[in-house]
């Protein structure tokens with residue numbers, strides 16, 4: 616369950632993006648947030664995983680109060696929260712597969728993530744997710760060689776690779792038709 620209480624955000628510029636927001640999302644629910652451009656949707660989503668620091672209020676995920684966490688505890692809590700960014704946020708010089716696998720980085724020990732080594736299960740999951748979003752044959756392409764929609768699909772696969780308890784999606788992804796899985800010719 617996710618619970619927001621009295622959440623407010625005023626940016627340093629003086630923009631009051633959120634004023635006293637409160638709601639509860641029970642486990643298993645999908646909730647859509649609708650509002651005009653500039654209404655504060657991205658700010659709200661970013662206050663949940665603390666990419667933006669709320670000015671006031673609290674955010675509770677399960678039994679964890681997220682707004683007071685610091686350092687290692689905050690990093691640990693963020694592993695439970697996946698995010699699909701409005702602007703994709705891929706690492707340009709890495710391949711599609713490496714970008715998807717980076718969703719696991721929170722789980723691998725420092726030196727392994729540095730070497731970008733992942734276990735078989737992580738790689739198998741990444742392949743199945745890339746197949747799901749119709750990008751299996753592009754797994755080895757660099758992110759900077761993809762179209763906008765393809766980049767967004769990599770962002771979706773990366774967030775799902777993380778197997779998050781809570782998935783935050785800023786702006787719904789465009790509709791896409793997953794391609795049938797690639798079959799090898801006998």
Ligand SMILES: Nc1ncnc2c1ncn2[C@@H]1O[C@H](COP(=O)(O)OP(=O)(O)OP(=O)(O)O)[C@@H](O)[C@H]1O
Pocket residue numbers: 626627628630631632650651652653654655656657658659
């Ligand atoms: N880093 C920032 N510094 C100052 N003001 C900001 C910052 N980010 C957002 N704002 C302001 O906060 C308000 C809410 O912005 P936000 O990005 O949350 O809107 P949004 O609902 O996501 O809009 P859109 O639909 O265009 O993505 C806007 O007035 C915006 O100008």
Ligand SMILES: [Mg+2]
Pocket residue numbers: 656657658701785
């Ligand atoms: Mg936005």
